[in-house]
Amino acid sequence: MINLYEVAETNKMITKENLDVRTITLGVSLLDCIDSDLGKLKDKIYTKIFQSAKDLVKTGEDISREFGIPIVNKRISVTPMALIGSSACKSEEDFVVLAQTLDQVAKDVGVNFIGGYSALVCKGMTLAEERLLRSIPQALAHTERVCSSVNLGSTKTGINMDAVKLMGEMIKATAEATKDYDSLGCAKLVVFCNAPDDNPFMAGAFHGVTEADRIINVGVSGPGVVKTALEKVRGENFEVLCETIKKTAFKVTRVGQLVAQEASARLKVPFGIVDLSLAPTPAVGDSVADILCEMGLEYAGAPGTTAALALLNDQVKKGGVMASSYVGGLSGAFIPVSEDQGMIHAVQAGALTLEKLEAMTCVCSVGLDMIAIPGDTGAAAISGIIADEMAIGMVNQKTTAVRIIPVCGKGVGETVEFGGLLGYAPIMSVNRFSCDKFINRGGRIPAPIHSFKN
Amino acid sequence: MKRTIITVVGKDTVGIIAKVCTYLAENGINILDISQTIVQGYFNMMMIVDTMGMNKPFGDMADEMTSLGEEIGVVIKCQKEEIFDKMHRI
Numbered sequence: 001m002i003n004l005y006e007v008a009e010t011n012k013m014i015t016k017e018n019l020d021v022r023t024i025t026l027g028v029s030l031l032d033c034i035d036s037d038l039g040k041l042k043d044k045i046y047t048k049i050f051q052s053a054k055d056l057v058k059t060g061e062d063i064s065r066e067f068g069i070p071i072v073n074k075r076i077s078v079t080p081m082a083l084i085g086s087s088a089c090k091s092e093e094d095f096v097v098l099a100q101t102l103d104q105v106a107k108d109v110g111v112n113f114i115g116g117y118s119a120l121v122c123k124g125m126t127l128a129e130e131r132l133l134r135s136i137p138q139a140l141a142h143t144e145r146v147c148s149s150v151n152l153g154s155t156k157t158g159i160n161m162d163a164v165k166l167m168g169e170m171i172k173a174t175a176e177a178t179k180d181y182d183s184l185g186c187a188k189l190v191v192f193c194n195a196p197d198d199n200p201f202m203a204g205a206f207h208g209v210t211e212a213d214r215i216i217n218v219g220v221s222g223p224g225v226v227k228t229a230l231e232k233v234r235g236e237n238f239e240v241l242c243e244t245i246k247k248t249a250f251k252v253t254r255v256g257q258l259v260a261q262e263a264s265a266r267l268k269v270p271f272g273i274v275d276l277s278l279a280p281t282p283a284v285g286d287s288v289a290d291i292l293c294e295m296g297l298e299y300a301g302a303p304g305t306t307a308a309l310a311l312l313n314d315q316v317k318k319g320g321v322m323a324s325s326y327v328g329g330l331s332g333a334f335i336p337v338s339e340d341q342g343m344i345h346a347v348q349a350g351a352l353t354l355e356k357l358e359a360m361t362c363v364c365s366v367g368l369d370m371i372a373i374p375g376d377t378g379a380a381a382i383s384g385i386i387a388d389e390m391a392i393g394m395v396n397q398k399t400t401a402v403r404i405i406p407v408c409g410k411g412v413g414e415t416v417e418f419g420g421l422l423g424y425a426p427i428m429s430v431n432r433f434s435c436d437k438f439i440n441r442g443g444r445i446p447a448p449i450h451s452f453k454n
Numbered sequence: 455m456k457r458t459i460i461t462v463v464g465k466d467t468v469g470i471i472a473k474v475c476t477y478l479a480e481n482g483i484n485i486l487d488i489s490q491t492i493v494q495g496y497f498n499m500m501m502i503v504d505t506m507g508m509n510k511p512f513g514d515m516a517d518e519m520t521s522l523g524e525e526i527g528v529v530i531k532c533q534k535e536e537i538f539d540k541m542h543r544i
Contacts, residue, residue: 002535004489004500006542007459011531065513068533254540 289342332365
């Protein structure tokens, strides 16, 4: 039977070390809503999502209360809207109407974000997909809770450089369209290479076409728990360090698995995956960078950071994989800048640069995340940053992403405040040399040789 | 059997166990096990209870226990046993 020590350990993780379930994300397929009439399409989308998700928030709150574990977010992901709207949307404005429909239903069911204003264009773009990409700035400016993602490349297909170029321009346009809110729109827009179909985390969540009609995916968190566990093994060798992370990740993930199964049973929706993640928040003691420091680095970004992060990411997966029956999503340590107090400190101290972050993305779960850059950064430079990140994902057969915010009217040394879970960020400098001619070539980068495994 | 773990933590005072047990008895909750210690004047108790015969929804009971804790000046948490089982048992 459970003893006092074990109960105290669990509750200490929850109350003192910020252990929580970061999100229960309900994936909803909208394929059966497709209609050539925009009005009918809107109605069908609203009804399907509302009916599927009307009990989501209450169920999450019930589970949270009964097990005493905070469930921070309840969210929805839907089939990429470029597919759903391809027949009905004759213009960019038509797509914006669909974004507003998503926003309305998200408000009505009480979720804080809805993901899936997305297009999968890793090899080529249809006319509808291009319209959706071009509609993103207005869609994000006219909605509050809609998140957008675009898959620009994959190991199997290579990188769609036309779309990379376009997205550099769209990120700039989104920043401009939301400049009154410190270009907040860009915080809800992410581009991917090898985007997973079952990611529960925003801004990149969408419900892939390979998925069932509805599915429950859960993202766990707990950087503070890992950090505290590591405090007890200071000075020990790497074997001890790795074992400690693994055991801790196992415990954290088991909570996610429990919540996922409960939510699945209560909502009568199949359980999809648990995302084995260390997702930081701006709260003190909830930082991935602090784990790296606890391992022995003065700041995240110091020499050794990439190795430390690689080790952390791998042990989190090794510990987590046995704790859950299905794992998926992004799985690993996230390294957003604005959402992680330790990362912010590292940037402010001059320890962490964009280039070091890029190196870190080779071994972390995703990519360049929540990084504020000067508002006068050119579209081509942003496309160049995206292309670099996509190349890392393509060649290393991993998911990579870019969520970067060129903050209108601000420059290096200034700070931007997004609020809430999105945090605040010092604006980082970008390499000032040009890549215009490279980006303007057009076409696509072929898939790497090791993708041909058939 | 539906097992729930009740933890009570706070400054020691007269009648904590009495008040908690009275509430449990009134609501049809059976106590299976109690362990309790005092560390540096702080009262620390864990109860394992069976809520099978409970006469109200779990959430209401948890809220009422929280309020009872506030009255006594301690923190009371009620959590279904599975969260501890999942975390500490393979």
